Amino acid sequence: MTEHVNPEFFKAFDHYKAMRIQYGEHHPITEQALMLTMHYTPEHIKEEMHQKAKELNLLPPVSGYTDDGEPMYCLEDIAKHFGISFEEAEQQLLKMMDNRQKVGLSNDGVLIDSNINFNRVQ
Incomplete structure (x- = not known):
């Protein structure tokens, strides 16, 4: 098909x-x-x-899930997976978000509200 x-x-x-x-x-x-x-x-x-x-x-393991089953990733886990500092991971994330914004793409869902229920993988 x-x-x-x-x-x-x-x-x-x-x-x-x-x-x-x-x-x-x-x-x-x-x-x-x-x-x-x-x-x-x-x-x-x-x-x-x-x-x-x-x-x-090439992908870090999922850090957890929302109550709706959406996979979530913590920046700390991403940094650890790639062997970089939290600060470097944060700068890369901000750079990615800036690039998305510059080409007219939404950043909705990239960062989450700290009040969302996050079920950490055990």
Whole structure:
């Protein structure tokens, strides 16, 4: 079965590849282009990417879940998984949120209200 792919995905991906060649992988413009590419990536591809990232240990383990079953990650756990300081992880998170905002993407759900019920994995 062929899955539908939004044409915006191909435009965003082509733009990302061009920006990577022109500016390099870690340039803010390239990172913003990657954000847009990921935004338009079809869900079936995102799921494959997620599974492969888990296999390669590129994702930290889930820190806990909301009462609705949504997986949650603590910045402390992310920092520990990647062997970086909490401050570095925080700076990377703020940079990611800034890039998302610059390309018009919402940051809703990136940070949660400290009053939300968070059920920590034991």
